Amino acid sequence: MKTYTYKKSQELFKKAAEVIPCGIYGHFSPAPLIPVTDYPFYIDKxxxxxxxxxxxxxxxxxxxxxxxxxLGYNNPLIDAAAEEQRKKVNCGTAPARVMVDLAQEMVNTVDIADWAFFAKNGADMTTFSLMVARAHTGRNKIIRLKGGYHGTAPWMQSPDHHGITFNDNKDIVMGEWNNYEALEKYIHEHKGEVAGIISTPYHHPTFADNELPAKGYWKKVEALCKNEGVVLIIDAVRTGFRLDYGGSNEYFDFKPDLIAFCKAIANGYPISSLVGTNEMMNAASNVFHTGSYWYSAEPMAAALATIRELKRVNAVEKMFETGTKLGNGLIELAKDHGYNMKMSGHPAMPYFRITDDPSLMLHQKWCGECTKRGAYFTSHHNWFMSAAHTDEDIAETLKIADEGFKAIKE
Ligand SMILES: Cc1ncc(COP(=O)(O)O)c(C=O)c1O
Incomplete structure (x- = not known):
């Protein structure tokens, strides 16, 4: 099997490094793609x-x-819905009708949602959720969990990061995933001080196995929040519409007060959403939060079409199935080659790790070997399934993975 080379990507990156900080910054940065020579840096189509x-x-x-x-890149149905709206108006002087239709669709789809608010990025909504929790409770402190990612606003980053000060997250308290006792202790010791808890519905950190909630964890957290008047915020930016149409919390059988969505909501068109219960509506109305492009109608039309299409094609069930097939296939293949492959998290967003080398070096090498043969695998982050992945894709991927295992043995 031929392996890829990336001459044009590397030339472009050199030019980029002269005019763009880092060349490629943030989550697309080549830094965690190891070895970097195994990865493309720029996409064409x-x-x-x-x-x-x-x-x-x-x-x-x-x-x-x-x-x-x-739902697949360049999905014709979603693109047509977006294009139809763009021709009428995208960025205008007032909201378009589609905004109301989309809010109604979110309310009808997501179990806890009595209202929906729209923005662009996930961090717009996780930040808004804190503001709503503080406005609702009149309290300052927010608990977030170690290893949880909610975006890059200063409150989400550790004070030892460049450009961040201790004041930026002075009311942010760090908890621990699946550690209910610590949460309860902190909230009881700081009665009347905690406005909200923000957490992903399951733990999907980078460079580490993903962890599902322990039995009873969420029910206990939900009850604690109710009893103590703490707003429970679920960051479903990554999990939203991949685990359950009604909210990824439904998959784990609990009810938060607020849920942040982004990513899968519009198949790549820029839009995010915070939904909440009636009790949160007054606070959400009082907080001032907006942006130049938050009313853009084209992504709203794309989101409306995406949510309906996800349900029509049973995307959640499909991603679970293909993710499971891929996982089982990779685990078997690894065994055939004398390795142990661990799959963690949810099958629609699986995290894989070859456990034989805890340093991750072997796993990184295998991901790179597969990527340069045509299956784009990262080693530091959970992967994502889509409804566009077919059984043929999985079969082809397993052949590539087989070659990848042979290559790391050499
Ligand atoms: C769980 C989670 N929350 C929040 C965010 C931030 O979203 P954005 O990068 O769109 O601001 C991300 C982005 O990856 C995420 O995975």
Missing amino acids: AKGSRFWDVDGNEFIDYMCAYGPMV
Whole structure:
């Protein structure tokens, strides 16, 4: 099997490094892609479950733009809905009608939702959720959990990061995933001080196995929040519409007060949403939070079409199935080659790790070997399934993975 080279990507990156800080910053930065010589840096085009880089190499994509692609790149139905709205108006002087239709669709789809608010990025909504929790309770402190990612606003980052000060997160308290006792202790010791808890519905940190909630964890947290008047915020930016149409909390059988969505909501069109219960509506109305493009109607039309299409094609069930097939296939293959592959998290967003080398070096090498043969795998982050991934994609991926195992043995 031929392995890819990335001459044009590397040339472009050199030019980029002169005019763009870091060349490629943030989550697309090549820094965690190891070895970097195994990865493309620039994309040329994409269709369905695949993308092509600037060197013309073709990849089956298991990162799905880090989540937004859920129905396949350039999905004709979603693009047509977006285009129809764009021709009428996208960015105008008042909201378009589609905003109300989309809010109604969110309320009808997401179990706890009595209202929906729209913005662009996940961090717009996780930040808004804190503001709503503080406005609702009149309290300052927010508990977030170690290893949880909610975006890059200063309150979400550790004070030892560049550009962050201790004041930026002075009312942010760190808890621990699945540690109910510590949460309870802190909230009881700081009665009347905690406005909210923000957490993903299951733990999906980078560079580590993902962890599902312990039995009874969420029910206990939900009851604690109710009893203590603490707002329970679920960050479903990554999990939203991949685990359950009604909210990824429904998958784990509990009810938060607020849920932040982004990524899979519009198949790649820029939009995010915070939904909440009636009790939160007054606080959400009182908080001032907006942006130049938050009323753009084209992504709203795309979101409306995406949510309906996800349900029509049984996308959640499909992603669970293909993710499970991929996982079982990789675990078997690894065994055949004498390795142990661990799959963690949810099958629609699986995290894989070859456990034989805890340093992750072997796993990183295998991911790189597969990528340069056409299955784009990262080693530091959970992967994403989409409804566009087919059984043929999985079969082709397993052949590539087999070659990857042979290569790491050598
Ligand atoms: C769980 C989670 N929350 C929040 C965010 C932030 O979203 P954004 O990068 O769109 O601001 C992300 C982004 O990856 C995420 O995975």
